[in-house]
Amino acid sequence: MFRAFLAVCWVLLVSLPAWALNAGLGAPPPTVDRQTPQSTVKGFLAEAHAGNYAVAAHYLDLDFLPRDKQPETGAQLARRLKFVLDRKLPVDLSTLSSEPEGDPAEARFDQIGTISLEGAEVSIRVQRVLGNGGTPVWVFSESTVKEVDRLFSAYGPVLTEVLPDFFFKRTVLGLEAWQWLGLLLVLGGGWALSLLLERLSLAFTMRLARWTKFSWDDALVDAGRGPLRLPYYAVLVALGTSVLLLPRPVQTLFARLSYSLTIVAVAWFILRFLKVSSLYVQQRVASKNPNDADRIRGLSTQLAVLRHVLEVATYVIAAALLLMQFEVVRNVGVSLLASAGLAGLVIGLAAQKSISTLLAGIQLSVTQPIRMGDKVVVEGEFGTVEEISLTYVVVRIWDNRRLVIPIAQFLDKPFQNWSRSHSEMLGEVILQVDYFADIDVLRAELKRILENEGRQLWDGKVQSVVVLNVLDKTLSVRALVSADSNNLFDLRCLVRERLVVFLRGRPGWLPTVRSETRPVTPAGEPSPSALAPAPRA
Structure with a gap:
């Protein structure tokens, strides 16, 4: 009779352990926080990304599994759920309830999101159940956990069944060994492939450019050597990292890296384009008007200043686009715009000198009181105008020293230009x-x-x-x-x-100094011989 009673108690404990959630896993570690939907999802992602899949399994409802299979299967399900969430359902923790009772509108469930699978929507949610000792806790619902294998088959790593277990057991900085290996292949192989694609593209475009009569497009194609490599590399990195199922922060990092490489490539090519175009126009005008030195110098000055203006604008826009992808900088920019009253006045006064210098450079390129190659006398020195930038002019003086003069001085103070209208x-x-x-x-x-x-x-x-x-x-x-x-x-x-x-x-x-001696008579008058000129000294 006593043995029968013990057997019944054992069956009850095994089949309906309402007070022992996931009894096969044992007692959860003290670090496991399942008091609210937000803490459950946050704790699961933290442990899973750290590679602690055995601990992450405590955030899943595994009571539908036999107890002896819960440790191994639970860790496997936790790992697979991590990859599915990272790839298909970015979790925004701010949308989850931070109250122990959860969202009142959702009763005992809190919806994280849905994932499309075979034409249907699979709900990913956490559920409030009774944990150890009858205390309510939040875990990923049983219905969600049962769909993990199907979701992983559709969205999990492609090589998960091919590589040895070594590549999946441990994580370093949140990435498994196969992901690190994949990153090395993507970064190294992507660079080599981008070089190959660049050469093929340049060879093809150069062949097309040689069909034309102009040399400008040939130089432009050659200017793409270097800038064209970066967009190819950015695309290859973005495509390669997308199949590695990287954690959300790492995915964001590589997405920003690809975006930054594209911006740098475009800015780099624009700078090359400005240089090539400026050189081509100068050579074109010089070939058509070889004897019109004044026009050539004037055009060179205008092109130099215009090129400097466009280069500065390119740098500013590229820097702005690079910084705008960071939330902190974007918020700072919005705050500055919102309080742009007094701050704008202060900045305007502080930048007045820089703005006036910039405008002086533009005015000099239009009015052209000096041009490249002009002979000038400034600050008491004679020299040749060698360089005109947006802020200063470099004059090469006769002994090959360089005199650097603020550009506003040529508009505010007089100077001599020996080549102004003609030489x-x-x-x-x-x-x-x-x-x-x-x-x-x-x-x-x-x-x-x-x-x-x-x-x-x-x-x-x-x-x-x-x-x-x-x-x-x-x-x-x-x-x-x-x-x-x-x-x-x-x-x-x-x-x-x-x-x-x-x-x-x-x-x-030659200049001569003369002197005269005149003898005087007793009467006081000079003698006639004294009127003759004296011999030269």
Whole structure:
């Protein structure tokens, strides 16, 4: 009789253990929190992503399984449910109830979402049941757990039945060994495949470009070498990581990486496009107007400034697109726009100098008081305009030093531009000679110098010698010559040197100091011999 009573009690304990949920798993660890729907789903995902599938099984309703199968089958179901949720049902914990009673409208259930399977919708939800000791707890419902195998067969990893168990037993940083292996293959193989696709694409487009008569498209295709590789790589990484069933944070990371690579590639190609197009236009104009140096320099200046403006705009837009994918930066931007009253005024005042400099650069490219290659005298230095940016101008002065000048200075202060309308200039050489110097002979000597030694520097237009001033002891003579602004300095030096050599051979024409002595008669008048000029010193 006693043995029969014990047998009945054993059957009752095995079949209806209302106070022992998942009795085959044993007592849940203290870290298991199943008090609310939100804590249950959060705890399950945390343990599953950490690879603690045995602990994650405590968040499932496994009472439909025999107790001896609950540990092994429960861990397997927890792992499979993790992959299904990561791939098909991103969980938003904020939508789940954080109250022990759950959502009053859902009674004993809290719906997480639904997943399409074979034309039907499978509900994923947690259910409130009696746990150990009769305390109500929340677990994934029995109906949901029973559908895990079917969902995993449809949306689980493809190679799960092929690879050894080693690849599925442990996780490192939330990823199983097969996922790490897949990432290495995707990242390395994707880069190699992107290089191959880039070469094939460039070879095909270059073949098409060579059919045209223009060289611009050839240069443009060559400019795609590098930028074209990144979009291919971004697409391959996105496709490759999608089949690895990565956790949601890791998926988000690679999605942002692919997006960032695409933005960088587009910005990189735009910068290359601007450079190639600017160079092509300059070469095109130079080939059609080889003798119109003024127009070529003016166009080069406009293209340089316009290119700088577009490059800055490209950098700003690309940086904005990269930062906008981060929620923190986006919220900061919205907050700044919302409070843009006083802040906007302060920023505007602070950026006034930068904005005025930018506008000065644009104004300089339109009005063109200076152009690339112009000969200028600024800050007391003579040089050639070598570079014009949005904020400064680089002038290469005669000794190859570089003078960097704020661009606004060319609009606010006067300067000399020797190439503004044309490059023809007049240069003077001043000499001091004696009153007895023959000016006509000097004119002939100047003509001889220009037609012989200076024929490569002189433009053949202006040559003159005039008495510029009469001083008390000498005559100030000016020799005036004309030349291109590039040659004027050298021509003046040559004329000055040759005329000095010419005057050396005529000592009587050099500046001379004279003195007179006049003897006085007893009557106090100079003698007639004293009126004769004194000999030269």
